[in-house]
Amino acid sequence: MKLADLQKIAEQEVDFQRAYKYRINVCCSSGCMPLGALKVLEAFEKAVKEFGVEKECKVARTGCPGTCSVGPVVVVEPGDYLYQNVTPEKAREIVRDHIVLGLPAKDLLYSNEQFFKKQKRLVLRNAGKIDPYRIQDYIAMGGYSALVKCLATMTPQGVIYEVMTSGLRGRGGAGFPTGQKWSLVARAHGSPKYIVANLDEGDPGVFANRTLAEADPHAILEGMAIAAFAVGAEKGYIYIRAEYPLAIQTLQRAITQARSMSLLGNNILETSFKFDVELRLGAGAFVAGEETAILASVEGRRAMPRPRPPYPANSGLWGKPTLIQNVETLANIPLIIMNGGLWFSKIGTPKCTGTKCFSLTGKVNTPGLIEVPMGITLREVIFDIGGGVQKDRKFKAVLVGGPSGGCIPETHIDQPIDYESLKNLGAIMGSGGIVVLDDQSCMVDTAKFFTEFCVDESCGKCTPCRVGLTKIKGIYDAITQGNGRMEDITVLEKTSVYIRDASLCGLGQTAPNPVLTTLRYFKDEYIQHIKDKKCPAGRCFKTKEGEQ
Amino acid sequence: MSALTVKLKIDNIEVEVPEGTTILKAARDNGIEIPTLCSLEGLTNYGGCRLCLVEVKGAPKLFPACTTPVSAGMEVITNSEQLREYRKMTIQLLLSERTHVCSVCVANDHCELQSLANKLGVDHSIFERNWTRKEIDSSHDFLVIDRNRCILCTRCIRVCDEIEGVHTLDLKQRGRKAEVIMDLDEDWVNSCSCTSCRKCAKVCPVGAIYIEGEPITRTKNKDVAEFILTRRQRK
Amino acid sequence: MSAQEKTRVATIWLSGCSGCHMSFLDQDELILDLAKKIQVVYGPLVDTKAFPENVDVTLIEGAVANEEQQSLLKEARAKTKILISLGDCAVTGNVPALRNAWEDSAKLVLERGYIENADVNKQIPTEVPGLLEKVRPLHEVVKVDYFIPGCPPSASVINYVLTELLAGRTPNMEGRSKYG
Numbered sequence: 001m002k003l004a005d006l007q008k009i010a011e012q013e014v015d016f017q018r019a020y021k022y023r024i025n026v027c028c029s030s031g032c033m034p035l036g037a038l039k040v041l042e043a044f045e046k047a048v049k050e051f052g053v054e055k056e057c058k059v060a061r062t063g064c065p066g067t068c069s070v071g072p073v074v075v076v077e078p079g080d081y082l083y084q085n086v087t088p089e090k091a092r093e094i095v096r097d098h099i100v101l102g103l104p105a106k107d108l109l110y111s112n113e114q115f116f117k118k119q120k121r122l123v124l125r126n127a128g129k130i131d132p133y134r135i136q137d138y139i140a141m142g143g144y145s146a147l148v149k150c151l152a153t154m155t156p157q158g159v160i161y162e163v164m165t166s167g168l169r170g171r172g173g174a175g176f177p178t179g180q181k182w183s184l185v186a187r188a189h190g191s192p193k194y195i196v197a198n199l200d201e202g203d204p205g206v207f208a209n210r211t212l213a214e215a216d217p218h219a220i221l222e223g224m225a226i227a228a229f230a231v232g233a234e235k236g237y238i239y240i241r242a243e244y245p246l247a248i249q250t251l252q253r254a255i256t257q258a259r260s261m262s263l264l265g266n267n268i269l270e271t272s273f274k275f276d277v278e279l280r281l282g283a284g285a286f287v288a289g290e291e292t293a294i295l296a297s298v299e300g301r302r303a304m305p306r307p308r309p310p311y312p313a314n315s316g317l318w319g320k321p322t323l324i325q326n327v328e329t330l331a332n333i334p335l336i337i338m339n340g341g342l343w344f345s346k347i348g349t350p351k352c353t354g355t356k357c358f359s360l361t362g363k364v365n366t367p368g369l370i371e372v373p374m375g376i377t378l379r380e381v382i383f384d385i386g387g388g389v390q391k392d393r394k395f396k397a398v399l400v401g402g403p404s405g406g407c408i409p410e411t412h413i414d415q416p417i418d419y420e421s422l423k424n425l426g427a428i429m430g431s432g433g434i435v436v437l438d439d440q441s442c443m444v445d446t447a448k449f450f451t452e453f454c455v456d457e458s459c460g461k462c463t464p465c466r467v468g469l470t471k472i473k474g475i476y477d478a479i480t481q482g483n484g485r486m487e488d489i490t491v492l493e494k495t496s497v498y499i500r501d502a503s504l505c506g507l508g509q510t511a512p513n514p515v516l517t518t519l520r521y522f523k524d525e526y527i528q529h530i531k532d533k534k535c536p537a538g539r540c541f542k543t544k545e546g547e548q
Numbered sequence: 549m550s551a552l553t554v555k556l557k558i559d560n561i562e563v564e565v566p567e568g569t570t571i572l573k574a575a576r577d578n579g580i581e582i583p584t585l586c587s588l589e590g591l592t593n594y595g596g597c598r599l600c601l602v603e604v605k606g607a608p609k610l611f612p613a614c615t616t617p618v619s620a621g622m623e624v625i626t627n628s629e630q631l632r633e634y635r636k637m638t639i640q641l642l643l644s645e646r647t648h649v650c651s652v653c654v655a656n657d658h659c660e661l662q663s664l665a666n667k668l669g670v671d672h673s674i675f676e677r678n679w680t681r682k683e684i685d686s687s688h689d690f691l692v693i694d695r696n697r698c699i700l701c702t703r704c705i706r707v708c709d710e711i712e713g714v715h716t717l718d719l720k721q722r723g724r725k726a727e728v729i730m731d732l733d734e735d736w737v738n739s740c741s742c743t744s745c746r747k748c749a750k751v752c753p754v755g756a757i758y759i760e761g762e763p764i765t766r767t768k769n770k771d772v773a774e775f776i777l778t779r780r781q782r783k
Numbered sequence: 784m785s786a787q788e789k790t791r792v793a794t795i796w797l798s799g800c801s802g803c804h805m806s807f808l809d810q811d812e813l814i815l816d817l818a819k820k821i822q823v824v825y826g827p828l829v830d831t832k833a834f835p836e837n838v839d840v841t842l843i844e845g846a847v848a849n850e851e852q853q854s855l856l857k858e859a860r861a862k863t864k865i866l867i868s869l870g871d872c873a874v875t876g877n878v879p880a881l882r883n884a885w886e887d888s889a890k891l892v893l894e895r896g897y898i899e900n901a902d903v904n905k906q907i908p909t910e911v912p913g914l915l916e917k918v919r920p921l922h923e924v925v926k927v928d929y930f931i932p933g934c935p936p937s938a939s940v941i942n943y944v945l946t947e948l949l950a951g952r953t954p955n956m957e958g959r960s961k962y963g
Contacts, residue, residue: 285722287722302718306595307611307612307615307616309615457723459722460719460722460725461595461596461700462595462597463596463597464598464637464638466700468641470645470678470724471641474675491674491675494674495637495675498633498634498637501609501610501634502637503598504596648962649871649881650871651877651962652878657963659963662961663961665961665962666958666959666961666962667957669955669956669958671931672874672875672920672922672930673875676923677876679880679884681884
């Protein structure tokens with residue numbers, strides 16, 4: 001395969017797609033599947049035949065457009081008409097009204113226009129638009145042209161320079177400058193070098209990486225190949241959790257397709273560049289997403305983090321230089337190569353460029369997977385994209401950053417979202433989980449819930465995380481059962497700060513965030529629990545019978 | 549061995565050590581004591597107990613002295629108010645994690661956890677103790693493991709794997725549920741890989757693994773791993 | 784020094800073996816110096832029935848295992864300026880707290896003691912103070928000012944802490960507080 005061949009495939013595919021006047025994209029990702037997406041897909045195919053429009057209307061299975069709460073969802077192009085809660089019966093209606101009569105079935109359309117208006121979809125550029133099982137679909141959207149550009153016209157240093165210029169920072173949560181990481185690995189001594197793509201998305205309520213892998217697997221592979229070219233790696237692993245069967249299947253297919261078109265393997269695009277990718281399945285540990293734990297797990301050992309230094313850039317997989325990147329970071333790379341680092345650096349804020357995917361959940365009207373430019377405010381995310389709090393209840397707090405994120409109250413939600421301002425608020429970017437809480441949520445109970453999660457997920461290697469979190473959980477149990485003492489607040493605070501400072505890895509260092517932020521912003525609720533034995537939200541002090 | 553040396557300051561004392569030396573070794577070689585539990589000369593460093601955390605000037609986080617190599621111009625502080633407070637916290641947590649009752653423990657007066665508590669002035673624990681009923685395995689002829697006293701330092705696992713080379717011991721479960729097991733969680737007597745070499749009992753810092761009928765003073769031998777390694781190198 | 788000017792010291796024996804009190808008495812000749820400065824106003828060594836008012840220092844041995852002990856401890860706290868946990872049982876729970884590993888241990892130990900292991904007249908007594916669900920160290924029940932761990936704590940450490948306190952200084956336990 002050569003550049004010309006790739007262009008030919010793209011042109012053919014575009015022509016093929018243009019032949020259709022309409023395209024019906026049926027979301028068949030993990031969100032819509034259990035709701036009967038495949039039956040809907042079948043119904044569309046049947047209806048198109050039934051009405052005799054199969055020549056002008058293409059029915060495609062695609063990934064997720066993001067509105068996971070109203071699945072199965074279907075997008076009709078042109079015009080991006082998004083239909084919600086589609087059933088096989090409704091599918092027939094949509095074909096009849098929209099395709100045959102040209103009148104979109106208004107009462108079935110998704111209602112929150114703001115949901116898409118305020119988003120900027122770069123990473124998820126193809127999500128819900130292309131068939132993830134067909135590499136041609138990806139190529140038609142310009143896929144793999146960035147890899148071609150690198151191999152044909154750029155040097156590894158040039159690629160790293162572009163990534164540095166872009167200002168892209170790691171999307172796994174810590175926000176380390178990507179270009180800097182690449183240049184560290186490129187300069188590191190040792191061979192072979194490895195790339196590990198992190199798709200171990202273990203946070204409850206977070207599904208951005210899964211969606212990306214299910215909707216646009218080739219974007220990840222292309223990003224990896226470019227990274228491999230830049231740092232001089234020949235082998236890459238995608239570390240994906242075994243609980244994502246559809247994403248695994250999709251990625252596996254994508255890898256096979258890419259190999260067959262010599263976009264992976266030896267002599268990629270007839271150059272001397274070789275790079276291959278293998279999947280590694282994680283067996284259900286949250287901590288395995290930590291970068292040194294991932295390395296241990298890929299090597300086949302127990303997923304336990306180790307202290308750094310040595311950093312993986314110098315000594316990673318089997319002691320060799322290793323680049324570890326979140327898949328969302330990697331999916332940005334083809335765009336940066338195609339459009340230039342400068343173009344990317346103008347998106348978002350100067351210190352925090354680009355976009356970020358967030359899994360917006362909790363008590364909002366229109367939850368789902370969103371991608372927004374850095375610098376957008378939490379208020380816009382919650383009240384515009386999310387459509388406000390469900391049932392017009394009062395907004396209380398938003399938990400940003402997954403189980404080890406921070407609870408941010410209304411007074412602070414006008415801050416722009418970026419790594420630094422979230423950190424100042426006591427939260428983290430983390431894996432991009434946003435959970436909105438209304439006045440029925442008890443902040444003490446919320447902090448307890450997330451602490452329990454981290455207690456269960458602690459690997460047990462270091463004392464602060466293993467024992468410290470367990471003790472914090474014990475104090476929460478006492479407080480929420482009416483046995484709290486005022487001294488407990490001090491102990492909680494002291495222990496949390498200690499766990500944050502003394503823990504070995506990111507899990508322990510961030511696990512106390514829910515405790516610290518609820519103590520910072522909602523201390524009065526703790527005092528109410530301890531002194532008056534009252535839970536304003538009515539969640540705590542429940543006896544076995546459920547009576548308060 | 550590298551002839552290159554690195555100059556750094558530890559607690560304001562100028563020291564010079566070979567490149568690649570850990571902060572812990574650099575400090576100890578120069579008479580500066582840093583408390584440790586999981587670290588043991590001769591075994592790979594683990595970095596788990598967090599007792600040896602030190603401050604490095606200019607760095608926002610704390611570093612475990614046992615795994616962090618020195619670098620030129622580094623300024624290390626090993627004994628600040630905050631570090632002492634954190635070490636006390638670590639000891640309190642370890643003491644309150646499982647059932648540590650010194651007065652009825654086989655390792656009483658020969659226990660590293662106990663002596664560290666003493667040295668660091670941990671006279672009580674702000675944390676409620678957790679009284680556990682984990683399994684005691686005394687099926688082996690003379691080796692006994694009382695998991696209620698285990699602090700999960702994994703010295704036994706590492707000595708079994710790295711020095712004896714059999715890897716009978718390992719961990720099962722994770723977090724607070726983690727336990728040291730033999731083979732695939734067999735009773736010790738049924739372990740087909742255990743060579744009964746006793747090294748696990750020798751390196752156990754507490755009374756979790758001990759030898760039945762042998763005085764603890766004879767069992768405990770922290771230097772066993774380093775001793776064997778040195779002998780191996782000499783041959 | 785008259786009795787009024789002496790520091791009023793009380794000692795209490797909760798769930799413990801009395802070893803800490805033995806250690807207290809084991810201060811040898813040093814106890815003579817101490818005796819010049821303190822007056823023991825309550826404890827198993829003296830014959831006062833009720834816990835007195837205005838106690839300066841109370842040394843308490845043993846963990847809190849039953850209701851009577853709990854109320855005595857609270858009373859002592861209310862009437863004492865400086866309260867000291869003496870020995871491992873008071874500081875950690877120690878051996879008496881080993882029963883905490885069982886759910887409803889209070890019931891289990893009574894059954895074990897009075898029914899399973901009894902030869903005659905098997906019954907659980909009802910006219911004694913009820914056992915608490917969990918045996919606790921003192922500081923989980925009341926505020927404790929100083930801790931002297933040890934099983935028993937050595938006489939010299941007891942003497943050190945008291946001497947420091949009598950001199951108006953804060954004892955430094957680093958290197959002195961040995962559990963077990």
